[in-house]
Amino acid sequence: MSDPSVVSLVHLGCARNLIDSELILGRLTEEGLMVSGGLEGAGTVVINTCSFIGPAKAESEAAITEQLERKAKGEIERVVVAGCLVQRYKRNLLETFPSVDLFAEISDYRGLAKSIAELAQGRSAPGYLEAGGLRAPDREAARLLATPRSYAYLRISHGCDHDCSFCTIPSIRGPHRSKRLIDLVSEAEELVSAGVRELVLVAEDSTAWGRDMGLELPQLVEALAETDGVHRVRVMYAYPNRFPWELATLLREHPKVATYLDIPVQHAATSMLRGMRRAGSGEVVKKTLARLQEEVPDITIRTTLLMGFPGETDEDVEEVIKLVQDHRLSRVGAFTFSPEEGTPAFELDGQVPVEVAEERHSAVLEARDAVLEDVQMDRVGERFEVIVDEGSERTGSAVARAEWDAPEVDLCVRIESPGLSAGDIVDVEAVGLDEECNLVCQIVEESH
Ligand code: SF4
Numbered sequence: 001m002s003d004p005s006v007v008s009l010v011h012l013g014c015a016r017n018l019i020d021s022e023l024i025l026g027r028l029t030e031e032g033l034m035v036s037g038g039l040e041g042a043g044t045v046v047i048n049t050c051s052f053i054g055p056a057k058a059e060s061e062a063a064i065t066e067q068l069e070r071k072a073k074g075e076i077e078r079v080v081v082a083g084c085l086v087q088r089y090k091r092n093l094l095e096t097f098p099s100v101d102l103f104a105e106i107s108d109y110r111g112l113a114k115s116i117a118e119l120a121q122g123r124s125a126p127g128y129l130e131a132g133g134l135r136a137p138d139r140e141a142a143r144l145l146a147t148p149r150s151y152a153y154l155r156i157s158h159g160c161d162h163d164c165s166f167c168t169i170p171s172i173r174g175p176h177r178s179k180r181l182i183d184l185v186s187e188a189e190e191l192v193s194a195g196v197r198e199l200v201l202v203a204e205d206s207t208a209w210g211r212d213m214g215l216e217l218p219q220l221v222e223a224l225a226e227t228d229g230v231h232r233v234r235v236m237y238a239y240p241n242r243f244p245w246e247l248a249t250l251l252r253e254h255p256k257v258a259t260y261l262d263i264p265v266q267h268a269a270t271s272m273l274r275g276m277r278r279a280g281s282g283e284v285v286k287k288t289l290a291r292l293q294e295e296v297p298d299i300t301i302r303t304t305l306l307m308g309f310p311g312e313t314d315e316d317v318e319e320v321i322k323l324v325q326d327h328r329l330s331r332v333g334a335f336t337f338s339p340e341e342g343t344p345a346f347e348l349d350g351q352v353p354v355e356v357a358e359e360r361h362s363a364v365l366e367a368r369d370a371v372l373e374d375v376q377m378d379r380v381g382e383r384f385e386v387i388v389d390e391g392s393e394r395t396g397s398a399v400a401r402a403e404w405d406a407p408e409v410d411l412c413v414r415i416e417s418p419g420l421s422a423g424d425i426v427d428v429e430a431v432g433l434d435e436e437c438n439l440v441c442q443i444v445e446e447s448h
Helices: 015-030 054-072 084-089 092-096 110-120 169-173 181-193 217-225 246-253 270-275 282-295 314-326 354-379
Strands: 003-011 034-036 042-049 078-083 102-104 151-155 198-202 232-235 257-262 300-307 331-336 383-390 398-401 413-415 425-433 439-445
Touching (some): 003 015, 003 110, 015 034, 015 078, 015 110, 015 151, 015 198, 042 054, 042 084, 042 110, 054 078, 078 110, 181 217, 198 217, 217 232, 217 257, 246 282, 270 282, 282 300, 300 314, 314 354, 331 354, 354 425, 383 413, 413 425
Parallel strands (some): 003 034, 042 078, 198 232, 232 257, 300 331, 413 439
Antiparallel strands (some): 383 398, 383 425
C-alpha cells in the first residue's frame, strides 16, 4: 500500500540537474513530506527530466510512461514531472501525458513542494506550475545530498550566453547569470559542515563565472579552496575561449585545487566549430590545450567531443583523432549529433547518416581507449592520495578517486582493504589495472 506523503524521485540527466534533484528533495522535506530512496512504498513519484538531446528526451519520456503505467495499475497515486523537459516543451506536455498530476518548470521548487504536499493531503493544486521568469542566481536552499560524503556538486552560475547551433540549453536555462561569491562560499561551508570533502564546480559555462560582476573564475576557485574544511576543488565545464589563465596557476600550485580541468572542445576542425557556432578555431582549441599542458605539466584534461555534425568529413574526424592522440586525452566523453527542433543545426544541409556518425564516435573512443590504457599503465607504481567514494564495509573493497578523475564521468581507483568509509582520505600505491582500466591500489599509509 503506497502512502501519498512518501515521495520518491527519479533523477535523469547531468550533474547540474542532480543539484536540482537535491533541491527538490530538500524542499519536500521542508514541507514535511517523507522522502524515500526507493520507489517501493512511495505514493508520489517525481521525475526530474533531462532534454539535452534526442536520446535524453526519449529516456525522460520512457521514465514518465513507466511511472504512469504504475499509476494505472494502482501501485502509486501520483506522477509529477519537473525539469528540463517541462522547461523546453511547456504546456504541450499536458496533451502528450494527460495523466500526469503535476508539471513544474525549472524554479526554486518551493511551489512544487507545496503543491505535492497539498495533493498528498487530498487538497487540489494546479496541474501546471510556471517558473514565473528565469531562476535568480541566488544562494541555493538546503539540499538533500544524493552524492556520498566524499563530494558534492556546487552550481556556480545559471544559463549560457553562447549560441552553439546544436544546443538547446540557452533556450531552456536562459542567459548566463553568476551566483555571488559570498553565497558560493556560504554554500561551500554548508557542504563542508555536512562532511563533504571535494567540491565539484558546475555550470553551463564555468569560464564565464563572475564576468557579469567584474570578477573572474580564478577568484572564486581560490576563495573556495581557501574555505575551511574544503579538501579539493574541481572545475568542470570550462569553455575554451577567453580562458582565464590565472586559473592555470591555481591548477599548478594550489594544493587544494585538483590538477584537472574539464574543458569541452566539441571538435578540432575549424569548419565544424564554425558550423557549431563555437567561438575560436581548431587552432585555438589546440593552442589552448597545448598551453594548459605546458603551464600545468601534470594536468589531466577532460573534454567532450561531438561527432557526426552536419557537413563533417572523414578528414575532420582524422583531426579529432589526432587531437586525442597529440594531447594524450584520456578522459574523453563523445556523443553523436542529434538534430534538435528549435536549434539552428536542425535544418543544416549535409546531415550525416546515423550509422556513419556512430562509426566516427566509436573511432574517437577507440583512440581515447588506446591513450587511456597507456596513461593508466604509467601510473602503476605511483603513490598518491585518494578520497573514498564508496566504503568497503559491505564488499571489503572500496571505490575512491584521485585528483585526475571526476566523479561519475571518469574512472575510479579500487582498494582491496576493509574498514574504509566514504569521505576517508588515504595514500595508496597503484599495483595494477582492472579490466576497465581503473587503477587497483593498496593503502600505504592512513594519512588523514
Ligand atoms: S557553451 Fe555549452 S551550454 Fe552554452 S550553448 Fe554551447 S554547448 Fe550549450
